[in-house]
Amino acid sequence: MRVATAKESYAADEALFKTDTQKVWFGVLMAGLLLYPFVGSGYWMFLAVLVMINVISTTGLNILTGYTGQVSLGHAAFMAVGAYAVAFFDTRFNTPVLLNLVIAGALSAAIGILVGLPSLRIKGLYLAIATLAASVILHFVFLNWTPVTGGLRGLNVPTATIAGIELATPERLYWLVMPITVVMVLAAKNLFRTRVGRAFIAIRDRDISAEIIGISLFQYKLTSFAISSFYAGVAGGLWAYMFRVVTPESFPGLASIFFLAAVIVGGAGTIIGGLFGAIFMTLVPELLKLVAALVTPFYPDAPIYLAPVRNIVFGLLIVGFLIFEPMGLAEVWRRMRRFFALWPFRT
Amino acid sequence: MFGAIDPIDIIETSIAGLGTGALLALTGVAFVIIYKATKVINLAIGEMLMIGAFVFYGFSAGLALPIWISIPATLVVAALIGGGIERLMIRPLMKDNPVSVFMVTIGLTSILIGIVELIWTAEPRRLPEFLPGQPIVLGEAFIGSKTAYSFLIAAAVIAVLLVVFAFWRGGIALRATATDRAAASSVGINIAGVFSFSWMLAAMVAALAGILVGSVGGISSAMGLFGLSVFVVVIVGGLDSIAGALIAGLFIGWLEAMVGRFFGGEFKLLATFSILLVVLVVRPYGLFGTHEIERL
Numbered sequence: 001m002r003v004a005t006a007k008e009s010y011a012a013d014e015a016l017f018k019t020d021t022q023k024v025w026f027g028v029l030m031a032g033l034l035l036y037p038f039v040g041s042g043y044w045m046f047l048a049v050l051v052m053i054n055v056i057s058t059t060g061l062n063i064l065t066g067y068t069g070q071v072s073l074g075h076a077a078f079m080a081v082g083a084y085a086v087a088f089f090d091t092r093f094n095t096p097v098l099l100n101l102v103i104a105g106a107l108s109a110a111i112g113i114l115v116g117l118p119s120l121r122i123k124g125l126y127l128a129i130a131t132l133a134a135s136v137i138l139h140f141v142f143l144n145w146t147p148v149t150g151g152l153r154g155l156n157v158p159t160a161t162i163a164g165i166e167l168a169t170p171e172r173l174y175w176l177v178m179p180i181t182v183v184m185v186l187a188a189k190n191l192f193r194t195r196v197g198r199a200f201i202a203i204r205d206r207d208i209s210a211e212i213i214g215i216s217l218f219q220y221k222l223t224s225f226a227i228s229s230f231y232a233g234v235a236g237g238l239w240a241y242m243f244r245v246v247t248p249e250s251f252p253g254l255a256s257i258f259f260l261a262a263v264i265v266g267g268a269g270t271i272i273g274g275l276f277g278a279i280f281m282t283l284v285p286e287l288l289k290l291v292a293a294l295v296t297p298f299y300p301d302a303p304i305y306l307a308p309v310r311n312i313v314f315g316l317l318i319v320g321f322l323i324f325e326p327m328g329l330a331e332v333w334r335r336m337r338r339f340f341a342l343w344p345f346r347t
Numbered sequence: 348m349f350g351a352i353d354p355i356d357i358i359e360t361s362i363a364g365l366g367t368g369a370l371l372a373l374t375g376v377a378f379v380i381i382y383k384a385t386k387v388i389n390l391a392i393g394e395m396l397m398i399g400a401f402v403f404y405g406f407s408a409g410l411a412l413p414i415w416i417s418i419p420a421t422l423v424v425a426a427l428i429g430g431g432i433e434r435l436m437i438r439p440l441m442k443d444n445p446v447s448v449f450m451v452t453i454g455l456t457s458i459l460i461g462i463v464e465l466i467w468t469a470e471p472r473r474l475p476e477f478l479p480g481q482p483i484v485l486g487e488a489f490i491g492s493k494t495a496y497s498f499l500i501a502a503a504v505i506a507v508l509l510v511v512f513a514f515w516r517g518g519i520a521l522r523a524t525a526t527d528r529a530a531a532s533s534v535g536i537n538i539a540g541v542f543s544f545s546w547m548l549a550a551m552v553a554a555l556a557g558i559l560v561g562s563v564g565g566i567s568s569a570m571g572l573f574g575l576s577v578f579v580v581v582i583v584g585g586l587d588s589i590a591g592a593l594i595a596g597l598f599i600g601w602l603e604a605m606v607g608r609f610f611g612g613e614f615k616l617l618a619t620f621s622i623l624l625v626v627l628v629v630r631p632y633g634l635f636g637t638h639e640i641e642r643l
Binding site: 069071073117118121122124125126128129130132133134136137140143144254257260261264304305307308309310311312313314315316317318319322323326 | 446617
């Protein structure tokens with residue numbers, strides 16, 4: 001049983017890592033991330049990079065939906081903005097990779113602010129529909145602004161090159177994506193130790209009260225939209241470098257639901273929830289593929305049913321978690337931790 | 348782009364648009380029934396329409412049953428599906444905040460699409476012909492018979508629903524629940540029953556709209572996209588107003604047809620969603636919706 005976790009100062013209570021145990025486990029996680037490429041290869045590296053891109057995007061949506069309480073049905077469209085920005089700047093101006101990613105994030109953030117503009121007049125479900133409208137309009141732009149987006153055929157993205165090294169395979173791309181993911185997730189965690197992050201939480205919990213204690217709703221809601229879209233834009237940019245082609249169909253409306261599902265399943269309003277959600281939701285389709293491959297010898301039609309079953313599983317996960325475990329996997333994790341921290345006493 | 352605009356062309360396009368508009372209005376009414384009674388924003392209304400159309404396809408083409416059996420059978424199945432959704436997914440969450448109920452309906456869209464693709468695959472299909480095929484001539488303008496008949500059927504169903512809500516006990520109970528849940532409960536109205544009933548009724552109305560939409564344009568697992576225009580309709584009309592859904596439905600249907608005819612089909616959703624954004628910012632409660640006052 002762990003004792004003496006009581007804190008004597010606000011600073012200690014607000015620290016990024018509250019106990020030494022957390023620091024140790026964080027160190028283990030970092031070591032694992034550094035050693036992973038030496039263990040995994042091929043498909044496993046592909047999965048790792050995909051998971052990390054989804055982690056960045058889910059964390060972004062979690063900042064907006066989980067922490068600020070603004071439901072967005074257009075998150076995938078912001079990712080698409082980032083992906084197109086990277087494709088456009090890399091092919092036209094041959095700008096460096098990291099600059100492209102920053103541009104992707106910034107452009108996405110700018111459009112996020114634009115989409116967030118109605119958020120002072122409308123809220124909750126109406127805002128969700130407004131973001132849906134924004135994503136429909138963005139999809140129209142991707143499809144019809146042919147000189148920039150390449151229309152239906154989309155854009156091809158060159159291989160990401162840093163310091164003369166071509167990041168052509170997931171094994172190499174990992175060393176670009178992994179540090180960015182770690183930095184962005186830690187930045188998100190840190191955000192909620194600052195005035196800005198606290199303001200987001202206040203707006204989520206009771207917007208009128210937040211306004212009364214002097215939080216400018218307009219300013220902070222737009223900030224939340226900007227930060228969330230920035231994350232989506234960077235994730236979209238990395239996605240473009242990974243799949244090397246961006247079309248209007250790369251980020252369908254269902255992808256927005258995917259990220260919303262990841263936030264719900266992981267646990268809205270916790271950083272670790274975003275991690276769990278993204279990992280879980282990315283791996284479930286892979287698991288389904290595995291099951292389909294196992295069943296195929298006995299039942300040759302199995303692969304045909306993969307896509308519908310995937311849809312049903314996504315839906316059931318959203319519904320099931322909302323009904324039975326509304327706080328998501330983060331709550332399951334917290335229960336487990338409490339069990340071990342309090343053992344041998346029962347919780 | 349425009350060429351010479353022919354007045355007959357405009358009239359024909361307008362009438363075809365009003366035909367689609369009637370179906371939008373009918374689906375909008377299904378949405379409004381649920382919203383009025385349970386305050387749930389049902390994002391899955393387009394998919395409920397889709398599953399209704401596919402169930403009808405199953406009865407009429409799959410089992411080759413005659414129309415007068417297929418339609419009632421479809422309505423019964425739709426009512427069961429609607430009631431089941433309410434009981435299993437919506438009622439456990441009614442005490443929670445409206446946003447989680449809304450997200451459940453997002454999950455529901457995914458489940459319904461998956462079920463339809465699992466049973467009938469993703470490829471588009473045609474419903475058996477059952478509306479008379481002779482085009483109708485109004486002056487010099489031709490009207491597709493399917494458009495005309497689906498307009499008439501939609502109008503009749505909406506008229507019946509309006510009468511039901513005005514005079515029938517169940518309709519009055521539903522309106523009472525919509526106005527004040529606690530007060531309705533205290534005068535002996537079975538609130539849970541009203542919730543169930545509203546979802547069953549809405550599922551039936553949506554299924555009927557699905558049959559009509561499907562008989563005009565064919566059915567596919569993507570026809571739930573029709574629901575996107577329905578959100579525009581109900582938000583422009585006001586979420587809790589049947590008359591609003593009616594007027595906005597006809598207007599959006601007409602607008603989509605005109606935009607589609609003179610600018611091209613890809614501009615349809617752009618036009619309607621631009622209108623949606625303007626309405627959301629200028630008048631979020633819609634043309635006829637209740638203007639809610641927020642209290643702490």
